[in-house]
Amino acid sequence: xxxxxxxxxxxxxxxxxxxxxxxxxxxxxxxxxxxxxxxxxxxxxxxxxxxxxxxxxxxxxxxxxxxxxxxxxxxxxxxxxxxxxxxxxxxxxxxxxxxxxxxxxxxxxxxxxxxxxxxxxxxxxxxxxxxxxxxxxxxxxxxxxxxxxxxxxxxxxxxxxxxxxxxxxxxxxxxxxxxxxxxxxxxxxxxxxxxxxxxxxxxxxxxxxxxxxxxxxxxxxxxxxxxxxxxxxxxxxxxxxx
Amino acid sequence: xxxxxxxxxxxxxxxxxxxxxxxxxxxxxxxxxxxxxxxxxxxxxxxxxxxxxxxxxxxxxxxxxxxxxxxxxxxxxxxxxxxxxxxxxxxxxxxxxxxxxxxxxxxxxxxxxxxxxxxxxxxxxxxxxxxxxxxxxxxxxxxxxxxxxxxxxxxxxxxxxxxxxxxxxxxxxxxxxxxxxxxxxxxxxxxxxxxxxxxxxxxxxxxxxxxxxxxxxxxxxxxxxxxxxxxxxxxxxxxxxx
DNA sequence: TCAAAAACATGATATTGGTCATGTTTTATC
DNA sequence: GATAAAACATGACCAATATCATGTTTTTGA
Numbered sequence: 001x002x003x004x005x006x007x008x009x010x011x012x013x014x015x016x017x018x019x020x021x022x023x024x025x026x027x028x029x030x031x032x033x034x035x036x037x038x039x040x041x042x043x044x045x046x047x048x049x050x051x052x053x054x055x056x057x058x059x060x061x062x063x064x065x066x067x068x069x070x071x072x073x074x075x076x077x078x079x080x081x082x083x084x085x086x087x088x089x090x091x092x093x094x095x096x097x098x099x100x101x102x103x104x105x106x107x108x109x110x111x112x113x114x115x116x117x118x119x120x121x122x123x124x125x126x127x128x129x130x131x132x133x134x135x136x137x138x139x140x141x142x143x144x145x146x147x148x149x150x151x152x153x154x155x156x157x158x159x160x161x162x163x164x165x166x167x168x169x170x171x172x173x174x175x176x177x178x179x180x181x182x183x184x185x186x187x188x189x190x191x192x193x194x195x196x197x198x199x200x201x202x203x204x205x206x207x208x209x210x211x212x213x214x215x216x217x218x219x220x221x222x223x224x225x226x227x228x229x230x231x232x233x234x235x236x237x238x239x240x241x242x
Numbered sequence: 243x244x245x246x247x248x249x250x251x252x253x254x255x256x257x258x259x260x261x262x263x264x265x266x267x268x269x270x271x272x273x274x275x276x277x278x279x280x281x282x283x284x285x286x287x288x289x290x291x292x293x294x295x296x297x298x299x300x301x302x303x304x305x306x307x308x309x310x311x312x313x314x315x316x317x318x319x320x321x322x323x324x325x326x327x328x329x330x331x332x333x334x335x336x337x338x339x340x341x342x343x344x345x346x347x348x349x350x351x352x353x354x355x356x357x358x359x360x361x362x363x364x365x366x367x368x369x370x371x372x373x374x375x376x377x378x379x380x381x382x383x384x385x386x387x388x389x390x391x392x393x394x395x396x397x398x399x400x401x402x403x404x405x406x407x408x409x410x411x412x413x414x415x416x417x418x419x420x421x422x423x424x425x426x427x428x429x430x431x432x433x434x435x436x437x438x439x440x441x442x443x444x445x446x447x448x449x450x451x452x453x454x455x456x457x458x459x460x461x462x463x464x465x466x467x468x469x470x471x472x473x474x475x476x477x478x479x480x481x482x483x484x
Numbered sequence: 485t486c487a488a489a490a491a492c493a494t495g496a497t498a499t500t501g502g503t504c505a506t507g508t509t510t511t512a513t514c
Numbered sequence: 515g516a517t518a519a520a521a522c523a524t525g526a527c528c529a530a531t532a533t534c535a536t537g538t539t540t541t542t543g544a
Contacts, residue, residue: 075398077483083401085394097387107391130380137379138372144386145339149349151393152327156317158400159325159444163501193521202401207501209522224510224522241319405531435491446532451492466492466540 020067020117023091026143027065029135038129042119053110053118060106063126064094069116070190074199075108084199086150087113087190089178096126096140113190158202161241164211166201168239171221175230184222185231193225262309262359265333268385269307271377280371284361295352295360302348305368308334311358312432316441317350326441328392329355329432331420338368338382355432400444403483406453408443410481413463417472426464428472435467 021027027035044067047053053064053071071088085108088094094110121129130137157169179186198208215221220236222229230236263269269277286309289295295306295313313330327350330336336352363371372379399411421428440450457463462478464471472478 073394075394077402079483081402081483083398085397096383097390101384101387108394127380130383131376134373134376134379137376137383138369140383141338141372141379141386142343144383144390145343148339148386148390148393151390151397152315152317152350155327155393155396155400156325158397160319160323194523195521204502205521206503206523210501210524213523225520226511241321241323436493437491447491448493448533449531452494452531455493467490468541 020090024065025091026093026136026139029139030129030133034129034133038121038125041125042121044117044119046115046117047112049112049114051112053112053116054106055109056106058106060095060104061123062120063096063123064110065119065121066090066092066094067117067119070113071116071118072111072113072196073108074111082199083202084196086147087200093140093143096144113196157241163201163203163207164214165239165241166203167197167208167211167215168236170197170201171230172233172237172240175233175236179230182229185229186233188228188230191225192228196225262332266307267333268335268378268381271381272371272375276371276375280363280367283367284363286359286361288357288359289354291354291356293354295354295358296348297351298348300348302337302346303365304362305338305365306336306352307361307363308332308336309359309361312355313358313360314353314355314438315350316353324441325444326438328389329442335382335385338386355438399483405443405445405449406456407481407483408445409439409450409453409457410478412439412443413472414475414479414482417475417478421472424471426471426473428475430470430472433467434470438467 021039027038030038042065054060056075066088068090071092071094073085073088073094074082075085076082088110095106130140157166161169174188174192175186178189180189181187194208194212195205197212198205201208212221215236218235220230220232222231263281269280272280284307296302298317308330310332313334313336315327315330315336316324317327318324330352337348372382399408403411416430416434417428420431422431423429436450436454437447439454440447443450454463457478460477462472462474464473
């Protein structure tokens with residue numbers, strides 16, 4: 001079940017200076033010298049679809065940044081039910097949180113949704129950086145605050161909305177974050193099965209399939225996993241509770 | 243509907259040095275001088291049950307600390323449905339988050355659950371403090387990380403568990419955080435109606451009443467809002483999914 | 485202490501969404 | 515391009531929970 005990752009660490013090489021890192025505010029905010037030093041402390045690892053970056057219960061030793069690809073954060077129950085908490089995109093930070101402080105354990109699993117490239121830094125280095133640079137600390141506070149707000153909005157939707165509303169909210173959110181406008185509508189840039197969506201909205205795969213079939217009949221969406229298109233974002237948003 | 247608060251600001255008086263502030267890590271971590279200066283910048287306000295500390299959509303100007311009492315963070319829909327995201331207890335921080343950064347708006351409402359006393363500091367002062375003191379910044383990062391983990395655990399429960407499991411999880415959590423051991427069991431220290439519980443677990447009041455009736459029959463809990471006692475925490479925990 | 489309001493309780497019924505079963509279509513892989 | 519696996523689809527049925535209605539008990543406040 002758990003394949004080992006394709007490790008291709010590039011610590012100390014020139015690879016990390018490439019343009020993919022230009023959209024990481026946490027790194028950009030550092031002075032030139034600090035930035036260079038920190039880049040030297042980051043190591044890069046590539047993972048594939050069936051790897052785990054870490055699993056629920058593993059010790060938290062590193063702070064991570066998504067460089068390329070999409071990573072999902074999931075929690076699961078002993079009987080195999082799964083819930084996807086968040087999809088992390090390039091530039092997203094993870095494990096900046098408290099679990100990393102007291103040598104605790106990961107509260108969830110981080111799993112690639114395809115080929116990804118992850119940068120990581122030892123917690124000690126990370127905490128050093130935060131202590132040295134008030135700008136970096138403020139950036140992390142800002143990032144965590146946004147994550148908390150997102151999580152609370154999700155809580156509200158789970159607590160108060162019906163499955164079709166939750167799905168509409170998910171699709172609208174993905175369209176805004178990861179949508180690429182094309183001739184027919186807004187195409188989602190990542191592969192996303194009905195199962196994936198079900199895990200994100202707290203419903204079963206069958207329920208999502210039924211709702212998607214309805215949305216398709218109503219010309220709100222089209223396509224399946226590899227090519228999902230939002231045809232009518234406005235009408236989709238009319239489902240939302242607020 | 244919205245009464246004005248009972249303002250009794252005590253900025254600059256000796257009141258803020260009282261022992262209630264000894265359990266606020268963010269303040270304790272500061273050096274003696276800084277601490278004194280920051281205490282001078284905090285103002286205290288008292289609110290009653292029907293006041294609002296702030297409401298969804300209000301501009302975020304202040305950072306807050308709960309000094310006394312319990313505050314609930316809620317979000318609501320236009321049609322009057324409500325969901326309680328978090329109960330804040332003495333020592334808890336709020337609005338340390340990103341909304342406060344760019345002069346944005348509060349994503350939810352903060353409402354006292356009885357008489358409370360709240361300290362607040364202007365965002366400018368708060369950000370100054372964080373920039374000056376790496377320890378304070380680390381404390382806030384730690385706090386936000388914990389809040390994020392809590393929120394994600396709540397998401398998982400909402401997404402995967404039945405109403406009786408969600409209620410059991412809530413009661414177990416409250417027993418651990420706010421329980422006072424007494425002869426019969428663990429008494430919860432705050433008033434908590436079936437309605438309050440319903441808003442916390444994403445269910446209706448009737449559903450919570452029915453489940454509580456069942457839990458009562460099974461001798462897991464006893465009492466109502468003003469005196470809620472957990473009689474058998476172990477058996478209650480046996481309901482949880484993990 | 486008395487009245488009004490809030491909280492608690494329970495039944496009947498409707499709705500939503502889960503479960504299980506079965507079949508088709510699409511995608512991935514050799 | 516054949517074949518296996520994954521994803522998508524749909525129906526029948528059932529369980530969980532919402533909704534609505536009505537009544538009792540407890541709490542609050544004048």
